[in-house]
Structures are given as structure tokens and as C-alpha cells.
Amino acid sequence: MSDPTRTDPELYSVVFENDRVRVLEYRDAPGACTHPHDHPDSVMVTLSAFRRRLTVGERVVEFDKPAHEISWLPGQTHIGENIGAAPTHVVFVELK
Numbered sequence: 001m002s003d004p005t006r007t008d009p010e011l012y013s014v015v016f017e018n019d020r021v022r023v024l025e026y027r028d029a030p031g032a033c034t035h036p037h038d039h040p041d042s043v044m045v046t047l048s049a050f051r052r053r054l055t056v057g058e059r060v061v062e063f064d065k066p067a068h069e070i071s072w073l074p075g076q077t078h079i080g081e082n083i084g085a086a087p088t089h090v091v092f093v094e095l096k
Contacts, residue, residue, distance in 0.1 A: 002077070004037040015091070024092040032088075033081040040075045043093040051084030 004012040004024065011034060016023040049067045053060060056078045064084075065071075073092075082088050 002035075002037040004034065004039070007035040007037045020096055022094045022096065024094065026088065026090040026092065028082050028088045030082050030085055030087065034079055036077060036079050038075070038077045039073065039092065039094060041095045042073045042075075044071045044073050045069075045091040045093070046071075046089075047091060048087060048089040050082060050086060050088040050090075052088070053081040053083045055079040055081075 004026075005014055011026055011028050011032065013025050014022060015025050046065045046067055046069045049065065051062070051064045053062045056076055062083065
């Protein structure tokens with residue numbers, strides 16, 4: 001498993017962790033792109049609105065997210081790219 005705090009430590013930081021969850025904060029600037037990394041099943045809380053391109057295997061999806069949205073994300077390996085004009089600020093609550 002490729003831990004995003006190791007593949008992209010300038011973008012991801014651990015803000016809380018115990019035996020049941022790990023909480024990551026993610027921040028980037030327009031044009032930033034992550035390396036391939038894994039997330040287990042997670043809850044994502046968007047703290048800013050953003051536009052992204054997500055590559056999951058051979059599938060590429062572009063989408064917009066509003067600020068203050070809470071979403072369920074199934075476990076996955078992906079690459080993320082900020083294709084918008086604004087920074088991204090997100091919190092992930094990863095289930096263990």
C-alpha cells in the first residue's frame with residue numbers, strides 16, 4: 001500500500017490517528033498533482049471548493065466539489081490533479 005503521507009508529504013499530513021481511524025489533511029495549489037497512492041474506505045470533508053482530475057487505473061474523471069460537502073469514498077488507488085484555479089483543502093477520515 002502506498003501511503004499518501006509518504007508519496008506526497010508536502011500535500012498530506014496526519015492530524016489525528018488511533019487504532020480505528022486516521023485523519024489526513026490535504027492541501028494543494030492549482031496545477032499540483034499527486035503520485036499514485038492508496039486510501040482505505042474513507043469519509044472526505046471538503047473545506048474548500050475545487051476542480052480535480054482523478055485517475056483510477058485506466059479511468060480518468062474530472063469533477064467539481066463544493067466547499068463543506070461530506071462524501072463517502074470506497075478504498076482505492078489513484079492519482080489526483082488540481083485542474084482548477086483555486087487551492088484544494090480537504091480532510092480525509094480513513095477507516096482502519
